[in-house]
Amino acid sequence: MADLLLEIFSEEIPARMQKRAAADLKKLVTDGMVEAGITYESAAAFATPRRLCLSVVGVLEESPTLREERKGPRVDAPEKAIAGFLRGAGLTLDDLTVRDDKKGQFYVAVIEKPGRMASDVIGEVVEATIRRFPWPKSMRWGAGTLRWVRPIHSILSILSKEEGAEIVPFDIDGIVSGDTTEGHRFMGSGRFSVTSFEDYEAKLKAAGVILNAEDRAETIWADATNLAFAQGFEVVEDAGLLAEVAGLVEWPVVLIGDIAEDFMGLPPEVLQTSMREHQKFFSVRNPKSGRIEKFITVANRETADHGATILAGNQKVLFARLSDAKFFWENDLRVSLDDMAAKLKNVTFHNKLGTQAERISRITALAREIAPMVGADADMAEQAAKIAKADLSSEMVYEFPELQGLMGRYYAQAAGLPQEVANACELHYSPLGPSDVVPSEPVSVAVALADKIDTLTGFWAIDEKPTGSKDPFALRRAALGVIRLILDNEVRVSLSEIFMRRIARYEGERLGRKTGEVITEFSAVLENLDASVNVEKFREDYFNDKRPNQNSEATRSLLESIGEKKVNLLAFFHDRLKVYLKVQGVTHDVIDACLAMPNNDDLTLLVNRANALQAFVKTDDGENLLQGYKRANNILAAEEKKDGVSYEGEPELKFAEADAEKALFAALDVEEKAISTAIETEDFAAAMAALANLRAPIDAFFDGVQVNAEAQIVRRNRLCLLNRIRVVMHKVAIFSALNG
Amino acid sequence: MNTEFAGKPTSFQEIILRLQNYWASKGCAILQPYDMEVGAGTFHPATTLRCLGPKPWAAAYVQPSRRPTDGRYGDNPNRLQHFYQYQVIIKPSPPDLQALYLGSLEAIGIDMDLHDIRFVEDDWESPTLGAWGLGWEVWCDGMEVSQFTYFQQVGGQDCNPVSGELTCGLERLAMYVLGVDHVMDMPFNDPQSPTHLSYGDIFLQTEQEYSRWNFDVADADKLLKSFEDAEAECARILAAPITDPKTGRDIIMVHPAYDQAIKASHMFNLLDARGVISVTERQAYIGRVRALTKSCADAFIQTKAGTL
Known part of the structure; x- marks a missing residue:
């Protein structure tokens, strides 16, 4: 056993690269050694500004001899085949042995690969490591051919054994390995030789270098x-x-x-x-x-x-x-903030989305629109949005980009603007990550929402969506920001409607830029896209006072594209929401059961429903009710398939025979009313409580009543009753989406 | 080294003289400043062009440098729109370049036993020169005193062999060595001389004049015209046939063409200081200057000085 000490001594290595470089050195050298059969016990790597160092303990001094037996052709095989085998094995016919098997005699080549000395292997491995080292940036120097992060001055490479240390000899582009190094540039005094890692570390310390x-x-x-x-x-x-x-x-x-x-x-x-x-x-x-x-x-x-x-x-x-x-x-x-903002006319935000100034004017309009939904004063939200990004043209932010927003707040305060406006300058960028604080001041919330929604709809409009690991504009973060802003502040907003109008505005701007024309025959197409779109508002926003042109085919395809983008963006939000809620303990099937309900673009409503449902399905009543629902559903599906009809008619009490059946009629009448009232007032807890009341009558029904009765009229009525269970429950959530 | 200068220097000019002596003693050709307005010593053809091609080279010189946007009317303690750079360029970069450099600091009176000299990563890139290299900014007690670069590419050409470049802003370095807090207070010549002059005596007024002109008065339209003229002239010069019809000799006019590239670059800097270049335009202007330097570099390696 021996210990290897390797030091690559160079001019100053950038601080940010040292840690990674030490790890890479360790991996590349030890992997190379092991691959060549030189195993070791442990290894540690170190970096200082002027050196990378690797200490490998318990290195095998010679790799083991490898013996390989290769089965060859039969002895009576054609000469050509035997010659080919000999060539491949690098042997002559005399070297081969002959063995017997059931089919006859055949040749066997026994190839012995002698072990190699550690020092020979290490010399090669170090050279290979230096020549393909993964520096983030490397350079050439002088007239040489090597690449390293900065010029290499010397390489120390020794194997120390009990009887003493010896240099592992190699020469890489004129740099000859040795057993010496230097200490601190100013506190050290010349080169010194070392015999082991301990000796090296101690002598370095004496020469003004802490290695670790x-x-x-x-x-x-x-x-x-x-x-x-x-x-x-x-x-x-x-x-x-x-x-x-x-x-x-x-x-x-x-x-x-x-x-x-x-x-x-x-x-x-x-x-x-x-x-x-x-x-x-x-x-x-x-x-x-x-x-x-x-x-x-x-x-x-x-x-x-x-x-x-x-x-x-x-x-x-x-x-x-x-x-x-x-x-x-x-x-x-x-400089006034207005003048700063005016300078942003010359700053491009994105080549397809215009200048920062254009972006700000979009955000301003949107902030004004959102303001009443978040309880902010519309004028103040507008004022804040107009100047929230003005500091991007300030000298301070030019010098220190990381101070964006914060400087805006200071400058707004200095200008005597309302505190809410000043705060919005800083806070409208929030939340930046999943753990960042969510603004709660209404003006900040309005501008933060407007900023992020503008960005998202803009990039959706130009088809620059995140794909896989690529999200250069941090759109996932922006969507999560919107979700958290809405949920934490219990904002009620129809995202579909906003997305539709925003994307339409982008498309309109682009089209307007391209052809200077406006679009016609849009309303019918538009209404088919989504019932929740506010068509009047859309018409007004989109057309202003311009006369539509006659190109109806183009209109149709444009509006379809707007609708698709909107649907796609909402789906993107729903995906982000699922990820976010999962962490909060809401399972995917519960969210799916709620997503299938109307107004799923109102995230506050959606999440209130999901939370209540999640709590309900965990209860005993919830679990059993779900079983009852599934049973009803399965029976219905089977019978409907068999009969080729759907049992969607209203069941009638007069055909009810059993008591449990009559009781279920009564319970459904009572609870349906309760559920309708609860849903109307968005009291999902009350809706779940009403559902819970159905559990016992449904259980009793299945226990005591045979659905497939002899009398067809009774059977039909009972199937319609099962359907009514489903209808009533679907007023709360689509239970078929639930696992269980 | 010249023993005339012992102990601490007492003036700005003594520091320059000591540097000249030091680098002369290390075998550099001591050149004179280039006679055009440039933003940095790197623009001197002794660096930009001579670091190209295989021929060994070693030169040192002072280069007056102009950075119109850095004007502060002489108020800022160390920001100037006109200042001096000291530049050393050696090809191939010698193995002891760091030691040579530290020797130059000792030569100007920096006591290596008292100061904290550090090489801090700073990769250099000049988009207008189409050049980049790796190296450091050198800190003396937290103050950036020099830029140390191993050129990897200039004018779009790979540097082979690699040149080592040392650059420093002389005023800042001198202020540090002389212990002066405001550049305008720095003794320019020997404070004991009968007519002693401070840096401010010589440059305060010009800093004010140029700051006003650079920022507010320079005629943007004329600057733009001048930029375009230089650009066109550079291309015209390089497009001329290699063989001179008058003398019958092959003469590629790299340096005259490169002068036009320098001129265009300075006009761009002035336009920038005037605040008339938008962010998008900025990139386009830089690209235009780079195209000029690149064409000069391409031409230089066809010449005698650029080949073996």
Whole structure:
């Protein structure tokens, strides 16, 4: 057994690539070894800014000899066949042995593959690894042919055994492997040789390099929090930044500094973003004032003046950076939000969907339309929608795109706009993910809905739907956002109607752009598409005052296409809703039973019904009632098929003979009324309670009554009674969709 | 290295002189600035064209650079619409280029024992030059002092061998070394000299003048016309027959054509500062300048300087 130590020493590796590169190095080298029969016990990989390192413990020094027996042709086979076999095996006739079987004698080749030395295998594997290493970006340097993330300076490659270490010899494009490396660029002193991983790690540490990135991150975080704590401050957590900074240093030294008073007027998010993005500084908060007042920087070395020069330099850079941020902030404050919004006329949103300004005007109209449905003031929703994206043209957002929305809020506040309008600037992007907070202020809700619905209908209109894993415009997220906005705020809205009008408007705009013509003979076609569409409103929106043209074939196909897109978009919403509700414990069959009911584009109604039904089917009554329903359904289906008629007529009490039968008539009369009232008032719990009351009479009916009675009139009446059970229950949900 | 300069430098010009001496001692040809308006030292044909083709090359020079959108009327402590870049370009990139670079920092008085020098990933791309490379921005105590790039492609051509390029904004570097907080306060010549001049004495007024002109007064229509003229002239020059009818010699006029590409690029920068270029148009303009540089690069590798 031996231990392998491999180090590829290069110029500075980008911090973001180090972790992945260490893992890739480990996988490629160990896979290559194992493939060649060189097994090992364990392996670990490390990265610093200047090196990738792999330590493999318990490496087999020589791969085992492999013995293979290959069955050949019979001894009396044609010469050609035997010659071919010999060629394939790389042997001569003398090397073959002859064996017997039932059919006679045949040749056998015994091929021995001798074991290979680990060092030979490793040399080849390392070269192959370096030549096909999956860097996200790689480069050439000098006049060489190698590609690596940055120029390679040396490769250390040793196998250490009890009797000592030996170099695994190889030469890759002129780089000859050795047993030496260097420490820290400034704190180390020249090259040194190593004999094992332990020796390597210890000598590196003495030369100013902490090999393990996790150790570096831990040191940084512990020192940073201690330094801040000692001054009564706290470090703002930022795991991404911590990992990045750990990849920028080999010997972290944490320093704390002050932010000049001049910049305390800047929003804290601006301070934080500027410091993180440009300087890789951590923000340090004063818990008393809640403000960011200090910063933490991580140097890569110790100095004689304990970092005083380094800190002073960093502080000066920060001053310049924040001066810039202040310049942007003050410039932006001088521009009105309306003027900012006007600049968006020159910014393309999507080449088929027009400019940002056009998009905003669509969102504004829609926000106004949605406002009354969410309890928002229409004028205020309009005002908010008009300026909600204005900050996209601000200097600050140009510099820091991640501050979009937030800057809008600050600028709206500074302009003295109503708080609801300012909030909408920030919150209309929400919710961004499944766990993001859903806005509840009506103005924000109106603009957030309008923004997302405009995006969705727009991309549906131009047929840019998400497919498989591809969703470049985050349309699934937008749909989930709409769903959560509607459900959390119990918004009542017919999505079909809105989708129809929006998609029609997009199509109208496109057509108008293309031909300058308007469409005719549309209403009949339109009415056939979906009964819930508000035709008058559609007509008004779509035509304004223009005269229709005569091209009825084009009209028909256009309207069909609008209708298909609308139906498709609603189906997309229903799919997203199923995924969302499943997490909340509503099963797919329950949703399907509710989706089959009318007004399924009203998501609040749909989900209220589904929740009530889900609760009901879990109860004893619910389960039994479902069994009764299925039984009724099965009997009906079988008899209807046999008789070739459908028993949809009204059953009559006068033909009822048994008591249980009469009782069911009575119960259905009572509960049907109760259900109708409950459904009218959308009291689904009451509807389920009424259904529960049917369980006992239905059970009793099946227990005591023979449906297929001798007398045809009685039988027919009973089948119609079963049908009535189905009809009454379908007023609540389509129970046939339920499993059970 | 010239021993005349010992200890810390005292002026902006001393830093420039020290850099010139240092890189001369390392074997670079010390060139003079290119006599056209450019946005960066990379535009100098000593870099853009000479990094193409197989011939070894080593040059260093100061290049006055103009970035109209960065004008701040001389108010910002270190943002200027006109500044100086120091540029070193060596082909093929030597294995000790990082060490050579650190030596240049020592030469201008940066004490390697007190400062924190870092190489932070920064891949360089110039859409107008059709060029890209991998490298770093070099930080000294958190301050970006240089750009360090291994050119992979320029003018759409693969760089083979690869050139190593070092670029730095001289004002920012000098301010740092001299401990000056505002660029306008920086001593330009020796503060002990009878007529001592600060950076502001020389450039404050011009920064104000150019900021106003760049942002508000430049005639956008004339700039646009000038852009189009340069574009047309570049194409016309390269379309000329290789053999000069007068002398009978084969002369590909790469540099005159490239001058027109530089000019178009600067006109684009001025138009941009005037705020008359929309986002969609922007890409189109950049593409037009890139087409010019690309055609110059294609022509250069047909010339003597661009082949073995």
